[in-house]
Amino acid sequence: MDRIKRVAVISNLADRLRKEGSWCGETHVQKAGYFLQALLDVPLGFDFVMYKHGPFSFDLRDELTSLRADGLLELQARTPYGPSYVTTELGKEIQGMFPRTLAEYENKLEFVADRLGRLTVLELEKLATALFVTLDRERHDGTEEGRAGELHRLKKHISELGALEAVRRLDRMVEELPA
Amino acid sequence: MTKSIHEIRDPIHVFIRLNSQERRVVNSRPFQRLRHIHQLALTYLVYPSATHRRFEHSLGVMELAGRVFDVITSQHNVSNDIRSLIEPIQGELPYWRTVLRMAALCHDLGHLPFSHAAEKELLREGWNHERITRSIIESDEMAAIWSQMIPPLATTHIVKLALGKKEAKDLEFSNWEAILSEIITGDAFGVDRIDYLLRDSHHAGVSYGKFDHYRLIDTLRILPSSRPSDETGSSEPALGVQEGGLHSAEAMLLARYFMFSQVYFHRVRRIYDIHLKDFLKERLDGGSFSTQIEDHLRLTDNEVTAALLEAARRADEPGHLHADRIVNRRHFRLLYERNPDDVKKNPNAGKSVFDALCANFGEEHFRHDRFSQTGGAPDFPVELRNGEIVSSFVKSETLNRIPVVSIDNLFAERSIYEEAQRWFEDNRNDIVRPPEKEN
Numbered sequence: 001m002d003r004i005k006r007v008a009v010i011s012n013l014a015d016r017l018r019k020e021g022s023w024c025g026e027t028h029v030q031k032a033g034y035f036l037q038a039l040l041d042v043p044l045g046f047d048f049v050m051y052k053h054g055p056f057s058f059d060l061r062d063e064l065t066s067l068r069a070d071g072l073l074e075l076q077a078r079t080p081y082g083p084s085y086v087t088t089e090l091g092k093e094i095q096g097m098f099p100r101t102l103a104e105y106e107n108k109l110e111f112v113a114d115r116l117g118r119l120t121v122l123e124l125e126k127l128a129t130a131l132f133v134t135l136d137r138e139r140h141d142g143t144e145e146g147r148a149g150e151l152h153r154l155k156k157h158i159s160e161l162g163a164l165e166a167v168r169r170l171d172r173m174v175e176e177l178p179a
Numbered sequence: 180m181t182k183s184i185h186e187i188r189d190p191i192h193v194f195i196r197l198n199s200q201e202r203r204v205v206n207s208r209p210f211q212r213l214r215h216i217h218q219l220a221l222t223y224l225v226y227p228s229a230t231h232r233r234f235e236h237s238l239g240v241m242e243l244a245g246r247v248f249d250v251i252t253s254q255h256n257v258s259n260d261i262r263s264l265i266e267p268i269q270g271e272l273p274y275w276r277t278v279l280r281m282a283a284l285c286h287d288l289g290h291l292p293f294s295h296a297a298e299k300e301l302l303r304e305g306w307n308h309e310r311i312t313r314s315i316i317e318s319d320e321m322a323a324i325w326s327q328m329i330p331p332l333a334t335t336h337i338v339k340l341a342l343g344k345k346e347a348k349d350l351e352f353s354n355w356e357a358i359l360s361e362i363i364t365g366d367a368f369g370v371d372r373i374d375y376l377l378r379d380s381h382h383a384g385v386s387y388g389k390f391d392h393y394r395l396i397d398t399l400r401i402l403p404s405s406r407p408s409d410e411t412g413s414s415e416p417a418l419g420v421q422e423g424g425l426h427s428a429e430a431m432l433l434a435r436y437f438m439f440s441q442v443y444f445h446r447v448r449r450i451y452d453i454h455l456k457d458f459l460k461e462r463l464d465g466g467s468f469s470t471q472i473e474d475h476l477r478l479t480d481n482e483v484t485a486a487l488l489e490a491a492r493r494a495d496e497p498g499h500l501h502a503d504r505i506v507n508r509r510h511f512r513l514l515y516e517r518n519p520d521d522v523k524k525n526p527n528a529g530k531s532v533f534d535a536l537c538a539n540f541g542e543e544h545f546r547h548d549r550f551s552q553t554g555g556a557p558d559f560p561v562e563l564r565n566g567e568i569v570s571s572f573v574k575s576e577t578l579n580r581i582p583v584v585s586i587d588n589l590f591a592e593r594s595i596y597e598e599a600q601r602w603f604e605d606n607r608n609d610i611v612r613p614p615e616k617e618n
Contacts, residue, residue, distance in 0.1 A: 004527070004614060026555060027413075049348045051357070053404070053413050058345045066551040069585035070526040071519070075556055075572070077579045082558055082570025090523055093613070100617045121404075125413045156354065157403075157414045 001043050001101075007072060008098040009036075009044065009105060010063070011087040014073065015095075016109055020117025024084045026064065027053050027121050031128040032112050033060050039131060040108040040177070050154060053121060054129040067091070107178040115173055126166035127173075129155055134170060144168060187238060191377050195242045197280075200328050204281060205238070207324065208476055209288045209315045213237055215479035219379060219442075220293040221451040221505065226383040226442065233287045233294065236378055240363065243370035243396070244283035247362050248276050251401050251418075258562075260403045261416050264354055275359060278332055281325075282340035283363050286371060288315045289475070291468055292483045297456035301463070306470050309346035313338050318472055354416050358401055361418045366554040367428065367571075368399060368418055376434050379442060387437035390430035398424025402560040405568055419560030422574070429577040432557050439552060439584040450510045450590050453546045455487075458501035462486060511546055512596050515603065517587035521611045528611045529587030532603065535610045536589070540599055544592040551585040 001009070013032055018024045022032075034055045036042045046057040064085065067073040072091035075083040087095070095102065102109075116124060133139055133150045140146035144167050151163035158166070185202055187195045197205065204210055213233040222229045250256060252272055257265050268275065289311030291298050298308055315321060316337050325332040339347055339356050343364035352360065363371055373392050380388025402419035405412025420428050442448070460466045469475065490502035504510050514536075521528040533547040557578050559571045571578055591599045603610070 007526075026558065047348070049344060050351070051344050052417075053415055061555045062551075062553045065553060065555060065583055066585070068556075069551045069583035071522055072526060075579065077572045077576075079569075079573050083556060083572040083579070090526075094526070096616070097614055098617045120412070122413045125415070155415070157416075 001045060004094065005098055005101045006044055006063075007067060007091075008095045008101055009042065009109070010060075010067070011073060011091040012095050012102055013109055013113065014085045015087050016113035017117045018084070018086070020113045022113075022117040022119075023078070023121075024086075025082055025121070026061070026085070027124060028116070029064065029085055030056055030060060031124040032116050033057065034128055035112045035116060035131065036105075036108060038135060039174070040112065042105050042108055048132070050129070050132060053125040054155070055132045111176075111178050115176075125155065126151070126158055126162060127170055129158070130163070130166040130170040134167070144171075189235060189239060189242075190381060191239055191374065192242050195238045197238075197241070200277070201241070201280060201284065203324050203327075204284050204321075207321065209318075209321065210234070210237070210284065212476055212479055213287065213290070215481050216287075216290050217293060217480050218375070219383070220295065220448075221455060222383065222442065222445075222448050224451055224505075224508075225445055225447050226385070229379065229383040229442075231378060231382045233290055236374055237284055237287050239374040239378060240286060240370050241280045241283040243373055243392075244279050244362055245276065246396055247368075247370055247399055248279050248359075250396055250399055251358075251362075252276075256400055258400070258402070260414065261401045264358075264401065264416055268355060274330060274332075275336075275355075277328070278336045279340055279359050279362060281332060282337045282360075283370065285316050285321075285337060286312065286341040286363055288312045291475075292478055292480050293452075293455060297452060297459075300456060301459055301466075301468050303467055303470060307346075309342050311470060311472075311475055313342060313347070314470070314472055315475075316341060358416060358418060365418055367432070367557050367559045368395070368420070372435065373431065376431065376438055380434070380438060383442050385438075385441060387441055388434045390434045391427045392431070395420070395424050395427035395431060398427070400562060402562055402568055404560055417560055419562060419568070420571075422561055422563050425561055425571070425575055428557075428559075428571070429575055432578060432581055436581050436584060444550070444584060444586050446513045446516070446586075446588055446590075447510065449548050449586070449588065450513075450546065451505055453548060453590070454501045454504045454510060458487065458490070458498040458505065459483070461498040461501065462490070509593065511590035511592050513588055514545075514591040514596065514600055515589040517585070522587075524611055524613055527614070529589055531610055531612075533589050535606065536591070536599055536603065539602060540595055544595045544599070546590045548586060548588045548590065552583050557581070 014024055017028055022028050034048050037044045046060045048055040048057045071088055073085050074088055076086050078084050129151050133147050139150045147167045148163040152160045183199055185197055189195045216233040218231045218233055218236050219229045289308040317334055322334055325334055339350055340360045343360040344352050376388040398421040400419055401416050403414040404417050487502045490496035490498045491506035515532050529549055536545050560568050561571050561574050562568055
């Protein structure tokens with residue numbers, strides 16, 4: 001996907017997350033972008049590694065900064081959790097230039113926004129890390145307990161019980177994936 | 180009696196102290212090479228006194244890394260929320276302090292001649308200066324130093340802390356290692372950044388980069404991103420600041436903004452970087468630098484400068500044209516720079532202008548320079564006086580308003596400059612227009 005189409009997809013994702021009630025800070029965009037790419041195969045082309053609050057892409061972080069520089073997204077300060085990403089008028093115009101691309105991914109964007117939009121940072125961290133662990137089959141034996149154990153090992157501040165709940169929640173989400 | 184602590188005079192930190200083990204690293208070939216790598220590439224052609232080198236910067240980063248480590252691990256500064264992070268490694272703190280200072284010393288070993296100048300285009304796919312840095316830290320020459328230290332240092336630990344997760348994606352970082360790497364490479368408070376802002380502004384002779392780094396460092400803390408009692412936020416630990424240090428943090432981030440706008444992205448400095456890249460592409464075997472350590476260690480700014488001067492004198496030398504532009508100050512001139520009106524029409528306005536001019540006059544007459552500041556928004560935890568932890572954006576109006584620095588410049592050769600400028604102005608509305616709608 002070339003950059004300008006990707007811009008349309010990312011800003012559209014931010015819009016949908018906000019519509020679902022998301023705070024839409026960087027963590028929300030990062031984790032939603034991860035689900036879109038890793039679980040729903042939208043070819044955003046970002047490289048995700050285990051880092052801040054779970055899977056994190058330095059490329060996506062730089063892209064968000066670049067979108068602010070180009071006036072396509074802006075950060076709005078909000079209490080109590082910090083800044084939210086908001087699409088500018090120009091960003092909306094860019095989305096309007098790519099109706100076919102957005103239509104192609106509409107179901108996937110909607111699914112991610114619907115399932116993640118109302119989650120807190122902590123819930124996103126658990127769920128996205130559960131997906132990261134699940135997709136890396138060398139990390140676990142495939143069981144719920146094996147994946148939860150690995151999640152807890154990676155993110156010590158998440159309890160074993162919290163990790164197990166996250167793995168189960170992820171599995172339910174995977175069963176409902178759009179075609 | 181043999182001295183065990185050595186002092187080095189420094190214009191920024193007054194004295195930099197190092198022990199005999201650290202001096203072995205300073206005396207190594209890879210580190211001594213940094214005496215011959217300009218910190219700011221050809222910036223001295225614009226700011227004449229900006230001739231400082233990576234050598235003293237790396238010493239400064241080591242000094243600051245040690246100071247930050249001492250502050251954040253001091254018993255008085257460790258809150259109950261993060262005690263579980265520190266307690267298991269309490270006995271290993273001296274080891275980690277040494278690793279951190281070594282990583283700080285070594286973090287720039289892989290820099291090419293003239294530092295950052297266009298390394299993406301001058302290295303083979305998949306390589307950057309951080310990867311060369313890693314190869315050097317892992318080399319037999321350096322591994323011998325790490326293994327002879329008391330206690331011996333694990334090479335992997337030095338790599339992780341020197342490069343950070345972004346450049347060492349294949350390595351797994353514990354929370355503790357992530358915090359320590361943030362001390363060096365962090366977006367908000369990395370000591371690499373603290374030192375280069377202070378040092379570059381000092382040598383360039385500008386005041387923009389100065390801020391109260393003493394206060395900032397004294398108020399740094401390891402903080403949970405939010406209190407564990409807050410059931411919505413993550414309690415993952417991060418490097419943050421006490422409320423009393425927030426103004427110093429703001430001053431640093433403003434300093435960064437001004438240094439980027441006034442020094443690092445200065446248009447003449449940027450076009451010299453581009454001419455240097457063009458020159459090197461013609462001079463180097465296959466158009467790129469070797470990534471072999473021995474080749475890397477042999478090549479410094481001195482060799483490149485000698486080649487530049489020679490090529491500028493002799494028309495039959497490869498790269499003559501580009502060398503002449505640098506040495507005799509016949510650099511391309513700025514013809515177009517991004518402006519808010521054009522960006523509103525097309526975020527890729529500079530590229531459209533470049534393509535149109537190249538199509539009309541020929542590609543060899545123009546250079547396009549587009550670059551945006553990297554890194555994220557300065558969102559870090561702040562510990563308020565009442566013990567609450569909030570995002571820096573909640574507490575600071577200033578941080579919300581610092582713009583992202585970005586350039587989208589187009590340069591033209593002097594011989595064609597005026598004609599190209601007239602043509603562009605006559606055709607501006609046809610060139611800078613919104614991207615075409617997808618069918």
